[in-house]
């Protein structure tokens with residue numbers, strides 16, 4: 001602010017000086033252009049040269065990023081952060097610059113992530129740009145609320161439980177997984193049938209994927225999120241903003257009628273049994289209403305307004321759909337590249353689970369969780385392709401420290417889940433290989449058991465494998481997501497064989513990763529699928 005004011009004064013002085021000399025003092029357009037240009041130069045000089053040299057974080061090692069103007073309009077991707085972690089000698093904290101030369105602190109040790117996520121969680125908020133991008137879609141829901149508001153909501157909302165061959169059918173994996181997970185979260189979280197699988201053209205099914213668009217327009221719009229205040233950002237007359245509005249409207253239209261009907265049911269129950277504690281209110285009409293998200297929210301001691309109920313419901317819908325969808329997409333990509341692993345998984349699934357077509361078999365969470373190879377394949381997928389690749393926070397309380405170092409208010413602090421999952425000294429020299437075996441250990445009689453920590457011990461076990469985050473703001477849907485991911489993968493691999501469209505495609509090089517709100521294959525993922533008889 002002070003700098004802008006100084007720049008304005010300086011601009012005005014320059015213009016006055018030259019204006020008197022060249023007689024254009026009274027031409028407002030010239031005055032304005034010159035003043036703004038001088039402000040811009042001064043601001044760039046401040047951001048790129050002076051601020052980094054005066055920064056209280058300058059004591060930390062700086063990642064090598066090349067000249068500032070090359071990265072000025074780019075936020076480093078998780079791959080860049082992984083390179084910083086690999087190349088920069090450090091004691092747990094690395095300094096780097098993000099878009100518009102904003103300073104960031106990258107945490108590289110488990111203890112540092114523990115300090116942020118577990119020991120002082122309420123000293124940090126989600127960063128403003130995340131709040132803008134996600135908040136625009138959901139309103140003030142659990143995903144974006146600041147820590148004080150989060151405390152009162154914390155954990156209350158638990159969820160119960162190339163060249164294409166003409167001969168083999170080609171599947172748009174990404175698209176189908178999006179529709180499948182939309183149907184699942186709508187049915188299990190809200191008790192509503194969207195039927196996106198049967199009716200891919202339904203409003204919600206066609207519009208929801210726009211929320212995580214990877215188009216250049218969407219990327220540019222995200223970039224503006226770093227620069228503009230919320231009131232202006234939400235009103236920009238841009239095609240992408242209208243697209244986001246479309247998503248919000250579709251979500252409103254799907255959620256608002258549910259909120260109204262659950263509210264009516266809830267007040268009816270209260271009227272019938274006014275003595276009942278909020279938490280004890282029994283559902284009379286449908287078993288489902290015992291566990292769905294909106295009813296759970298209605299049981300809060302403090303009453304939530306319709307707007308708040310809507311924001312929380314939309315947060316669950318969004319957070320619970322795309323993440324599991326991309327996890328399954330990546331798992332099928334890995335299966336296609338590793339046919340032997342795929343066969344072993346199919347064998348385990350077929351010998352322990354009934355076929356989805358069977359009418360006499362039932363599957364529950366404990367049965368799915370009892371399959372060690374399935375759990376290991378899912379965890380190894382989440383290691384190599386964590387759907388949420390980065391945890392970003394901003395320090396909001398004075399006295400915050402990480403690894404004993406004082407970190408000033410306003411600092412953006414980052415844990416790279418992607419980078420941590422791909423660090424050689426944690427996972428070994430074969431860190432980039434897909435090896436579900438990492439998540440297995442064997443008993444003396446040779447039986448495989450699932451090891452949820454991937455062989456890591458102590459603090460590393462919690463803070464070096466963290467696809468669902470850590471601490472009080474970790475994923476509330478973890479158990480639900482793990483079950484959903486496992487059962488989807490089991491059904492898809494049990495029933496079909498997944499193969500590459502180009503058999504010569506190289507693992508890791510054939511698909512570009514897009515680091516949007518969630519980690520997606522750029523341009524989608526297309527695979528061949530052929531039915532395997534006998535299940």
Ligand code: HEM
Pocket residue numbers: 142143144150155159189315316319320321323324327386387388391392466467468469470472473474475476477478480481482485
């Ligand atoms: C494979 C699937 C999933 C992955 C990898 C995943 C990952 C994550 C991660 C890393 C966070 C922490 C973000 C942060 O600290 O900034 C998070 C938070 C969250 N997740 Fe998930 N998630 C998944 C599925 C789900 C599902 C199915 C639901 C809902 C049913 C859900 C609901 C949420 C919510 C509401 C939060 C915010 C929690 C809070 O701030 O207290 N997620 N998730």
